Amino acid sequence: MPAIRVENLSKEYVLGGREIGRDSFREMVADSxxxxxxxxxRLAGDxxxxxxxxxxxxxxxxxRPGEALGIIGRNGAxxxxxxxxxxxxxxxxxxxxxxxxxxxSLLEVGTGFHPELTGRxxxxxNGAILGMSRAEIRRRFDEIIAFSEIxxxxxxxxxxxSSGMYVRLAFAVAAHLDPEILIVDEVLAVGxxxxxxxxxxxxxxxxxxxxxxxxxxxxxxxxxxxxxxAILLSQGELAADGAPKAVIAEYTGETEGVVLSRQWPNExxxxxxxxxxxxxxSVCDESGGPPDAVYTDKPFNVEIDFRVTxxxxxxxxxxxxxxxxxxxxxxxxxxxxxxWYGNPMREGDYRSICRIPKNIFNNxxxxxxxxxxxxxxxxxxxxHGVLKLEIRDGPEVRGxxxxxxxxxxxxxFEWITxxxxxxxxxx
Amino acid sequence: xxxxxxxxxxxxxxWVLILRDIKVRYKQTVLGATWVILRPLLGTAVFTLVFGxxxxxxxxGYPYAVFVYSALLPWHxxxxxxxxxxxxxxxxxxxxGKVYFPRLVIPAASVGSGIVDLAVSSLxxxxxxxxxxxxxxxxxxxxPLLALAIVFLALGVGTLFSALIVSYRDFSAVLTxxxxxxxxxxxxxxxxxxxPERWRFLLHLNPMAALVEGFRSAFxxxxxxxxxxSVSVALALIVFAAGVxxxxxxxxxxxxxx
Numbered sequence: 001m002p003a004i005r006v007e008n009l010s011k012e013y014v015l016g017g018r019e020i021g022r023d024s025f026r027e028m029v030a031d032s033x034x035x036x037x038x039x040x041x042r043l044a045g046d047x048x049x050x051x052x053x054x055x056x057x058x059x060x061x062x063x064r065p066g067e068a069l070g071i072i073g074r075n076g077a078x079x080x081x082x083x084x085x086x087x088x089x090x091x092x093x094x095x096x097x098x099x100x101x102x103x104x105s106l107l108e109v110g111t112g113f114h115p116e117l118t119g120r121x122x123x124x125x126n127g128a129i130l131g132m133s134r135a136e137i138r139r140r141f142d143e144i145i146a147f148s149e150i151x152x153x154x155x156x157x158x159x160x161x162s163s164g165m166y167v168r169l170a171f172a173v174a175a176h177l178d179p180e181i182l183i184v185d186e187v188l189a190v191g192x193x194x195x196x197x198x199x200x201x202x203x204x205x206x207x208x209x210x211x212x213x214x215x216x217x218x219x220x221x222x223x224x225x226x227x228x229x230a231i232l233l234s235q236g237e238l239a240a241d242g243a244p245k246a247v248i249a250e251y252t253g254e255t256e257g258v259v260l261s262r263q264w265p266n267e268x269x270x271x272x273x274x275x276x277x278x279x280x281x282s283v284c285d286e287s288g289g290p291p292d293a294v295y296t297d298k299p300f301n302v303e304i305d306f307r308v309t310x311x312x313x314x315x316x317x318x319x320x321x322x323x324x325x326x327x328x329x330x331x332x333x334x335x336x337x338x339x340w341y342g343n344p345m346r347e348g349d350y351r352s353i354c355r356i357p358k359n360i361f362n363n364x365x366x367x368x369x370x371x372x373x374x375x376x377x378x379x380x381x382x383x384h385g386v387l388k389l390e391i392r393d394g395p396e397v398r399g400x401x402x403x404x405x406x407x408x409x410x411x412x413f414e415w416i417t418x419x420x421x422x423x424x425x426x427x
Numbered sequence: 428x429x430x431x432x433x434x435x436x437x438x439x440x441x442w443v444l445i446l447r448d449i450k451v452r453y454k455q456t457v458l459g460a461t462w463v464i465l466r467p468l469l470g471t472a473v474f475t476l477v478f479g480x481x482x483x484x485x486x487x488g489y490p491y492a493v494f495v496y497s498a499l500l501p502w503h504x505x506x507x508x509x510x511x512x513x514x515x516x517x518x519x520x521x522x523x524g525k526v527y528f529p530r531l532v533i534p535a536a537s538v539g540s541g542i543v544d545l546a547v548s549s550l551x552x553x554x555x556x557x558x559x560x561x562x563x564x565x566x567x568x569x570x571p572l573l574a575l576a577i578v579f580l581a582l583g584v585g586t587l588f589s590a591l592i593v594s595y596r597d598f599s600a601v602l603t604x605x606x607x608x609x610x611x612x613x614x615x616x617x618x619x620x621x622x623p624e625r626w627r628f629l630l631h632l633n634p635m636a637a638l639v640e641g642f643r644s645a646f647x648x649x650x651x652x653x654x655x656x657s658v659s660v661a662l663a664l665i666v667f668a669a670g671v672x673x674x675x676x677x678x679x680x681x682x683x684x685x
Binding site: 013014084087088089090091103105107108111112114116117121124125128129130131133134157 | 439440443444447450451454521522523524525526527528679680682683684
């Protein structure tokens with residue numbers, strides 16, 4: 001018996017208020033005359049075809065009780081619309097959504113909070129709006145206060161709270177709902193890192209208690225951590241459904257393809273500083289040729305071609321690798337380069353090769369940024385997202401482990417085990 | 428049409444929203460809750476001056492002040508409730524777009540918060556009556572029933588307009604205008620006896636006419652116009668049904684167009 005069943009769900013929206021381009025005066029006059037009637041129909045929710053927009057197209061999926069489903073996709077893919085339909089805020093245009101069990105939706109933090117009322121009064125107001133009975137709120141009152149950390153300000157009007165306090169209080173109330181199905185939309189985007197950790201913790205707890213969770217987020221780490229399954233929405237359609245890591249990979253792969261080489265044939269578009277201009281950046285295998293794939297257990301090179309435009313300029317380079325959650329995993333500066341670093345360079349074309357050893361990266365997608373700078377690290381020009389590469393595990397790497405690695409780097413260290421009392425050596 | 432069971436399960440939310448409206452109205456005000464009494468009192472004072480003394484409108488032999496106050500009470504309640512209910516949905520667009528609950532709770536809360544004000548000012552009028560030489564009578568027992576009839580009427584008109592205003596914002600201005608005209612079409616500042624016999628039946632088309640006169644009869648101890656009241660109560664229930672039905676029909680679309 002699924003907790004949530006969605007069958008052929010579609011949602012059509014009416015676009016409002018735009019005047020589409022007109023070709024002739026006659027058309028414009030006719031348009032203006034008919035406009036009030038069109039407007040009347042459009043305002044009432046009934047409109048001509050060119051004013052309609054399909055936010056969701058024939059979506060079907062099921063969620064088992066106790067599953068934590070992550071919903072990812074680009075902005076405008078239909079995620080919030082799907083949640084609104086599941087929360088019964090808006091009806092579908094066609095298809096059905098069935099939910100069994102008490103549903104609590106957190107589509108916004110602090111819904112219904114009134115600035116004139118105190119924290120205490122708002123707890124009861126917000127709790128009631130979210131569907132808690134007065135008795136429930138009173139029972140959980142102390143826990144809510146403890147979670148929100150605002151005891152001192154309980155009887156001050158909420159309009160005097162800082163935005164952090166506001167968000168903490170709002171989430172504290174929502175976190176203590178006891179629904180069978182919890183629907184959460186991107187609410188973790190507000191708040192500092194510590195708060196986000198707390199919220200995720202509470203949601204994990206809900207998951208452990210066997211509640212069904214639907215979680216929409218752009219925070220792919222959170223999705224990976226919390227969810228047992230994920231679906232990808234793309235322009236209103238269900239594009240993927242499965243294990244979070246796989247669906248996330250498809251999402252990040254879909255946003256931009258892998259780019260192993262970037263050229264700037266036209267110098268005016270290229271990143272440059274006063275002394276030099278970049279010509280190309282590429283990922284190559286050890287011998288300098290284009291690789292068919294980049295492996296965690298094989299070294300690879302980053303080759304940078306640049307031209308020195310001013311005689312005597314000094315040129316420095318820095319490359320940075322970012323993972324898909326925009327964490328900078330690694331950076332390498334060429335200030336130990338033996339040939340030219342720190343020396344004035346003659347005008348002309350140069351190639352810098354950065355040799356990256358094997359067994360550093362975890363598998364996954366990475367983007368490369370490059371910074372070009374002049375003498376004393378001044379006059380820098382940065383270009384982000386120059387390359388995008390996928391680093392995969394080679395066939396021998398995994399050994400007998402087939403799970404996921406949650407780490408950022410995955411060097412290969414030496415491990416030796418011996419019985420206690422015996423010396424450790426690798427014989 | 429009207430899922431009464433669902434509404435009942437959300438009764439706590441209704442109560443919380445009513446409390447919120449009341450609290451917010453008087454927070455950070457100097458006079459606080461005394462405004463509840465002050466408003467009709469000031470209204471009465473102005474009307475007594477303008478209509479009672481300057482215009483010399485007759486008041487069926489009663490002191491003009493209590494004559495008009497006893498009618499202003501139900502009128503203020505009605506127009507206030509309808510006015511705030513009408514704009515309540517648009518005003519709660521945040522809630523409508525983010526949380527599920529039966530949307531009828533929103534205009535109902537606006538009407539509900541008006542009831543408290545009505546109760547307080549009624550008690551005040553009760554205290555005032557002896558000062559003007561008018562004694563309490565058994566007619567006073569009808570007040571809760573009359574109030575209930577007005578509640579239904581206000582809910583009907585209020586929910587109808589709240590649904591209309593979500594789709595067509597200009598109805599907000601229509602409502603304001605309608606309420607202004609309606610007040611003059613209701614014997615608040617003048618007695619029904621002022622209207623010529625021939626045309627008096629027209630007053631019956633206005634459910635508020637008999638209900639307002641009913642309030643007057645209750646406080647001043649006059650006999651009730653039972654025929655008029657029955658017609659008004661029936662009309663009130665019909666308007667209530669129509670308003671709630673229309674609301675239910677368009678409820679689904681609110682979140683999309685609000």
